[in-house]
Amino acid sequence: MLIRRPRGWEIPERDATPEALWTRRRTLGAGLGAIAGGLLGGRNAIAQEDPSAGMYPAMRNMRYRVDREISAENDATTFNNFYEFGTSKTIWRAAEKMPIRPWQVRIEGMVEQPRTVDFDDILKAMTLEERVYRFRCVEAWAMTVPWSGFSLKQFVEWCKPTSSAKYVVMQTFQNPSVATGQRASWYPWPYTEGLTIDEATNELAFIATGLYGKPIPRQNGAPLRLVTPWKYGFKGVKSIVRFNFTDQRPKTFWEQLQASEYGFWANVNPKVSHPRWSQASEEVVGTGKRVPTQLFNGYADYVADLYTNRQDERLWA
Ligand SMILES: Nc1nc2c(c(=O)[nH]1)N[C@H]1C(S)=C(S)[C@@H](COP(=O)(O)O)O[C@H]1N2
Numbered sequence: 001m002l003i004r005r006p007r008g009w010e011i012p013e014r015d016a017t018p019e020a021l022w023t024r025r026r027t028l029g030a031g032l033g034a035i036a037g038g039l040l041g042g043r044n045a046i047a048q049e050d051p052s053a054g055m056y057p058a059m060r061n062m063r064y065r066v067d068r069e070i071s072a073e074n075d076a077t078t079f080n081n082f083y084e085f086g087t088s089k090t091i092w093r094a095a096e097k098m099p100i101r102p103w104q105v106r107i108e109g110m111v112e113q114p115r116t117v118d119f120d121d122i123l124k125a126m127t128l129e130e131r132v133y134r135f136r137c138v139e140a141w142a143m144t145v146p147w148s149g150f151s152l153k154q155f156v157e158w159c160k161p162t163s164s165a166k167y168v169v170m171q172t173f174q175n176p177s178v179a180t181g182q183r184a185s186w187y188p189w190p191y192t193e194g195l196t197i198d199e200a201t202n203e204l205a206f207i208a209t210g211l212y213g214k215p216i217p218r219q220n221g222a223p224l225r226l227v228t229p230w231k232y233g234f235k236g237v238k239s240i241v242r243f244n245f246t247d248q249r250p251k252t253f254w255e256q257l258q259a260s261e262y263g264f265w266a267n268v269n270p271k272v273s274h275p276r277w278s279q280a281s282e283e284v285v286g287t288g289k290r291v292p293t294q295l296f297n298g299y300a301d302y303v304a305d306l307y308t309n310r311q312d313e314r315l316w317a
């Protein structure tokens with residue numbers, strides 16, 4: 001018997017997080033932000049200096065719906081993973097030291113013309129939108145995050161890779177004088193991640209430059225970071241300075257550290273346990289609740305086809 005399950009983008013309006021709730025929160029957030037900025041300066045003053053601030057909020061793309069509430073902004077911006085600034089989850093203050101302008105991005109390898117471009121020129125060339133995505137860390141916690149930015153597909157096409165390119169490798173900046181975590185020489189800095197060109201041009205792959213309707217904070221990977229919602233969070237390399245198009249599969253940061261636990265593909269699968277814990281359920285940060293984990297983090301309709309010819313590989317972290 002064939003049971004037809006609605007695809008993600010066919011879920012009726014009533015099942016998605018109500019738009020009104022989000023709009024109200026955003027207005028409220030902006031009001032509070034302005035007050036805090038006036039009274040306290042500090043974090044908000046930094047946000048206001050950002051030359052891209054006027055580009056947000058971007059219009060939300062309603063094709064991507066999530067049937068749970070958007071996480072509190074404070075959770076998403078104070079509970080982070082960014083080893084360049086320390087191995088704890090509270091690195092947001094340390095990350096404030098990271099300079100994010102000027103920010104040059106190198107596009108190189110198998111492309112028609114290698115070049116170095118200014119981040120703000122990339123922003124101007126791309127179509128900005130907002131997407132609410134499920135977000136699942138390999139450590140079995142999860143959030144629901146409104147990212148703003150552009151599709152990686154649009155960016156890849158703009159880079160003009162040649163037909164020999166099979167992967168796009170992305171790397172974080174290297175600057176141990178501000179990123180003190182990089183003084184720990186046993187880590188394979190700079191943080192390196194990669195996708196196949198097929199994955200990078202899947203409609204879900206996204207470069208986030210904003211968060212909660214504002215430029216993305218440093219602790220979340222300013223000024224640009226990868227978001228691949230069907231994969232574990234460690235694929236989402238932050239503060240990218242290099243896109244290298246190549247025919248060689250890269251050895252990623254976590255794969256170099258512990259290949260038996262963190263692989264190249266890192267697709268979310270509740271049935272395949274991490275060697276040290278189960279992936280069957282996840283804790284939704286801020287709710288105190290555990291919920292069942294979904295195959296490809298709920299995005300199988302969009303991405304399962306990418307892997308039909310790769311069944312002999314270790315697709316699940
Ligand atoms: N450069 C860099 N990128 C990184 C990491 C990191 O330590 N360094 N941590 C990864 C991990 S394990 C996760 S879960 C996400 C966390 O993103 P968030 O802080 O926005 O929640 O970033 C990923 N990207």
Ligand SMILES: [Mo]
Pocket residue numbers: 081137138139232233234
């Ligand atoms: Mo993670």
